[in-house]
Amino acid sequence: MSCIFCRIVAGEIPAEVVAKDEGAVAFLDINPLADGHVVIVPRKHVALVEEMTADDAASLFRTVVRLVGPVRKALAADATTIGVNDGEASGQTIPHVHVHIVPRWKGDGAGTIHTIFPRKTKRTVAEAAAAIRKALGG
Ligand code: 5GP
Ligand code: ZN
Numbered sequence: 838m839s840c841i842f843c844r845i846v847a848g849e850i851p852a853e854v855v856a857k858d859e860g861a862v863a864f865l866d867i868n869p870l871a872d873g874h875v876v877i878v879p880r881k882h883v884a885l886v887e888e889m890t891a892d893d894a895a896s897l898f899r900t901v902v903r904l905v906g907p908v909r910k911a912l913a914a915d916a917t918t919i920g921v922n923d924g925e926a927s928g929q930t931i932p933h934v935h936v937h938i939v940p941r942w943k944g945d946g947a948g949t950i951h952t953i954f955p956r957k958t959k960r961t962v963a964e965a966a967a968a969i970r971k972a973l974g975g
Pocket of ligand 1 (some may be wrong): 865
């Protein structure tokens, strides 16, 4: 088994695990963006969100919901940024789906999801919407 996150799920390599349930395992990121930076992974290996079953995705997000309040309170944070790098081009470095929960504090100097994008759009909003509706079969 070469996937690092599968190996953490299996207990083969150490991690600061904070929660485990039927579908997911949550542990501290080894290179935290902020104190209390948690990653939550599905037990089942799947690389991309689009490859997940609806049930597995629901199970993963249930764990996110269960953890986000306690993580925020444990670190006396004001908010959290919750994110998924989904695919290599987005910056995903470990091809096993994982949700980041990063505690945030007023004035912490970090940006928002909006600040990671240079906003170089090539299509109008309407064109993009039409393309997505078509892909959805609508
Ligand atoms: P990505 O960029 O794929 O969304 O994030 C992967 C995250 O996994 C990174 O934030 C990185 O610090 C973390 N990470 C990589 N290897 C390990 C590891 O062996 N243990 C833990 N706990 N986190 C890891
Ligand atoms: Zn894996």
